[in-house]
Amino acid sequence: MTAPAVRAENVVKHFGDVKALDGVSLTFEPGMIYGLLGPNGAGKTTLIRVLTTLLRPDSGSAEVAGVDVLANPTGARRRLGLAGQSAAVDEFLTGYENLEMVGRLYGLGRAEAKRRANDVLERLTLSDASARQVKTYSGGMRRRLDLGASMVGRPDVLFLDEPTTGIDPASRIDIWGLITDLVASGTTILMTTQYLEEVDQLATRIGVIDHGVMIAEGTSDDLKNQIGGAIIELMVRAGNRERVMETLRSSTSQEPTYDPVRDLITLPAPGGTADLFCVVRALDAIDITPLAIDVHKPTLDDAFLALTADQEVPA
Amino acid sequence: MTTATLPEAAISGDAHRISLIAGLRDTSVIVRRNMVRNVRLPQLLIFATIQPVLFLLLFNYVFGGSIGLSLGGAYGGKYINYLLPGMLVQTAMFSSMQTAIGLTEDLGNGVIDRFRSLPIARSAVLAGRTSADMVRTLFVVSLLTIVGYIVGFRTADGLPKLAIGLIFCVLFGFALSWVMAFVGLAVKTPEAANSAAFLPLFPLMFASSIFVPVDTLPSWMQGFAENQPVTVLADTMRGYVLGQEFLSTSPRSLTTLSLFSMFWIVVILVIAVPLAVRKYRRTVA
Numbered sequence: 001m002t003a004p005a006v007r008a009e010n011v012v013k014h015f016g017d018v019k020a021l022d023g024v025s026l027t028f029e030p031g032m033i034y035g036l037l038g039p040n041g042a043g044k045t046t047l048i049r050v051l052t053t054l055l056r057p058d059s060g061s062a063e064v065a066g067v068d069v070l071a072n073p074t075g076a077r078r079r080l081g082l083a084g085q086s087a088a089v090d091e092f093l094t095g096y097e098n099l100e101m102v103g104r105l106y107g108l109g110r111a112e113a114k115r116r117a118n119d120v121l122e123r124l125t126l127s128d129a130s131a132r133q134v135k136t137y138s139g140g141m142r143r144r145l146d147l148g149a150s151m152v153g154r155p156d157v158l159f160l161d162e163p164t165t166g167i168d169p170a171s172r173i174d175i176w177g178l179i180t181d182l183v184a185s186g187t188t189i190l191m192t193t194q195y196l197e198e199v200d201q202l203a204t205r206i207g208v209i210d211h212g213v214m215i216a217e218g219t220s221d222d223l224k225n226q227i228g229g230a231i232i233e234l235m236v237r238a239g240n241r242e243r244v245m246e247t248l249r250s251s252t253s254q255e256p257t258y259d260p261v262r263d264l265i266t267l268p269a270p271g272g273t274a275d276l277f278c279v280v281r282a283l284d285a286i287d288i289t290p291l292a293i294d295v296h297k298p299t300l301d302d303a304f305l306a307l308t309a310d311q312e313v314p315a
Numbered sequence: 316m317t318t319a320t321l322p323e324a325a326i327s328g329d330a331h332r333i334s335l336i337a338g339l340r341d342t343s344v345i346v347r348r349n350m351v352r353n354v355r356l357p358q359l360l361i362f363a364t365i366q367p368v369l370f371l372l373l374f375n376y377v378f379g380g381s382i383g384l385s386l387g388g389a390y391g392g393k394y395i396n397y398l399l400p401g402m403l404v405q406t407a408m409f410s411s412m413q414t415a416i417g418l419t420e421d422l423g424n425g426v427i428d429r430f431r432s433l434p435i436a437r438s439a440v441l442a443g444r445t446s447a448d449m450v451r452t453l454f455v456v457s458l459l460t461i462v463g464y465i466v467g468f469r470t471a472d473g474l475p476k477l478a479i480g481l482i483f484c485v486l487f488g489f490a491l492s493w494v495m496a497f498v499g500l501a502v503k504t505p506e507a508a509n510s511a512a513f514l515p516l517f518p519l520m521f522a523s524s525i526f527v528p529v530d531t532l533p534s535w536m537q538g539f540a541e542n543q544p545v546t547v548l549a550d551t552m553r554g555y556v557l558g559q560e561f562l563s564t565s566p567r568s569l570t571t572l573s574l575f576s577m578f579w580i581v582v583i584l585v586i587a588v589p590l591a592v593r594k595y596r597r598t599v600a
Binding site: 052107 | 333337347348355424425426429430432433434599
């Protein structure tokens, strides 16, 4: 019997008239990366702040690694690590001093704090820069160091609020590598991001939050399937269009539509590739070769846009 | 997918509170961090020092003539003897403003959020900041005393008494640092902290005996001026560094002045510390 890594129930937080969180519930098991998606102002950061004891919710309950964050914030802090949106490292300390300080504040002895700081610096490939003041670091190095500071205490659950926002693509790949390494070594991660490919690549489960409400939850595939299956798109010569539409209708029992803007015929393909073969055979039978044909699977972008569009509320 | 499990034993054996020893250790870690910043950001120290030195020289040479005359033969006829003890208190007051500004900087770049997510005592971050600032204040007032000596200041009763006076001065700055910690956490930006901090300091500074004896102030102001902490501290300083020459003109004895100073320091701490810690617990960047 193990406790969930995070369990939040019906968390409500208002700032004046603004409902930042309007009854969010979220539970997931240890050992995974949970990706929290949402547009700006959706409530992602507020939820992270509640879970990391920075903010008391108006109502609801929350646990991290089985510890109630409201009743026992200190206990919860021993189990969690936080890397916020800004790189919260001290410019005038060296990389090593920053990590050693955080280690000491987690209650580690001098020797252990030193050992862990050096370990983490090595993992971050920052060993060469460890004796330099952070003000000389690049943006990507600062973010890596900030992530490192949240790792020094070896937390059970690591909260990363937009860990790759505002850094160059190479540094982003580095941070992705670190995140996957951490999970492989047993850390559970809750991360927020605005980059869909990021959660698509990294996250085991995804939650979509908008206007303070969790509007969808599941694996990446779950979310994609929620907006329907694949679509076949094909392009043919204008003279053949009517015959092709007729053939598609009779051979697949789906209704094709013509998109004059892109000059494409689109056809729902719940069977995916199998439907594509069916279409190819039918067209071959009437001796027409399409100029282009493609099975288009819905992306997470499609899913995200469809999900958040439903929620659009006039400001 | 492999599922990692959380150590159950670690979860059950949880201490809800931070022990006093751990709290002191956390504080010392943060003191060290802030002291390192003071050394590596020498502008902070340089400006913290240049400003009071300039003040001291300007006041001494600009007003020294006329005020010195009105002091008659007292204090060796030298305004600097009257001025320096007051300036030391003023310097400690200005120095406390750095607490507000430093905290707003930590708030702005997320350092406070990080500290608040760590399992440390609630007061450690503020105690670490105010203690480090106290050390800086000690450095600055010591330097100012040396500059005072160069331009003619002399103590009447020797160095040990001067040292006691400086301790009062630094403790007063420490108490004000907690007020400034509250101000900084409340206003959240360095610019606002700068203006907000000046507001209470200015009237206290001028309606006091820092620059001129209280009996030269308008009579309606005298009741306030005589008893407010800045005058009490400045007069205590004078009692320690100028001795009998000052005390013979003062309505209060050195013992009374010392106790009154301690009273003010304790009152400020008793009010400001809980307010600041409460604010800290609730402040999110």
